[in-house]
Amino acid sequence: MKFTESHEWIVVSEGIGTVGVTAYAQKELGDIVYVELPIVGKEVNSGDEAAVLESTKAAADVYSPVAGKIIEVNRTLEDAPELVNNSSETDGWLFKIKLKNPEEVNKLMDRTAYQSKFA
Amino acid sequence: MKTVLYEEHCRLGGKLVDFNGWSMPLYYTGIIQEHQIVRTKAGLFDVSHMGYITVEGEEAEKFLDYLAVNEISGKKNNSSVYTVLAAKSGGSIDDVLIFKEDTEHFFLIVNAGNRDKDLAHLLEYAKKYRVSVKDHYDDCGILALQGPETFPILRGLFPEADGLKPFRFIKSEFSGKEIIISHTGYTGEKGVEIIAPLAVIPELWSRILAAGETFGIQPVGLGARDTLRLEMGYALYSHELSADIPPNESVSAWTVKFDKEDFLGKEALLALENSPVKLYAYGVILEDPGIAREGYEVFSSDQWIGYVTSGTNSPTLHKSIALIVATEKLAVDDIVHIKIRNDFKKARITKIPFYHPEKHKEIV
16 A cells, blocks of 8 residues: 555555545544545546545545546445545545556555654 | 633543634544534533623613614513624624623623624723623633533533523522523524633533533534534624625524614615625525535526535535525525536525424434
């Protein structure tokens, strides 16, 4: 699992990345009550807004950690947005992306680096 | 700034945020969970950042009746009134509770963010009346106990408060100090607000939490305070009301009593009332997924008609609710569209309050 400065995580397997927000981020955001997911098929660059997490208090953008094409979104969040709070780094994943360049993920932080920054 | 309970909020694990310059708990366990505790059991709020001001003197009633858009004269002793204080221009200076002990003794609870402005306003107009205005910002604090278990919890501590009717208050004593217990609140639930000298606030806080333990009481932060008030369609100053938003363009429009002989701002508000540019405040429930936030634009048949003043997901109704203002009169069940990022989301004009504590109690 790799991490961004803007609190996303990504796990890449066979060129497909699964993306979510970190446990730290969900705690900072508080109760998530609605998740706006990207449109499947959308092409994004790294750092582009890809999803929006709405908490009781505010809306927070989620940025794509890598460039690529959105190929799947986590539809269970439509009825259970609280999964982002309860299982942020597992069942609360947001979308899957086909990486344009599978090497791009290597530029991101590992868990130790992320945690030393945000703990 | 910090209230006298700051250390206690930290000890309880509160997530502290800045609110109008005050470091206050947004939540302790979570906004939704705390919201539900207030709707089903009881929650204790530290609202000591709000201001307590006394107004006394021969012309106290006349003075406050002139500064308030709502009727103050002739109210019963030991009762309170919610009102907006308007400026001469019609803009809202604050929305406050005015409490009447008798015709010569009144006090106000004002919003944290407006404490200095309110005091200056009152002092300015006090020059023309036989009244003395005194703030208790540095010597008193306020706690709010809200929820259906409020009075059962209070019974052990203040049996004299039992059966206190809404918008009535009594004076009582705690730890040798005089306190005020008022049946008022910002949640729509049964509840009290207690004004007490700062010296006894920490002990009062602990004693209420201890007395409420078997009833499931919890400390509740400002996050749930906001979602609770929004379910009731109550105004929050700087969102539904401001120096630029007069009371008759807000959900607090009902407080403006034009049949009063005179009050500060009457001329301006009356002119606005009959003007084609007046805005109207409504509640909406979104029918498309999404949450309408403050400032989002509202459309009707592709025409811009206004904007959102507050919005959230209602934790009790599990619906996306918002307060809006519109350039035209709308009716319940009218459909409008709210622009959320790049989409137009369907929303239905709904009667406020969105939630009726008594009516909904069985289904919670």
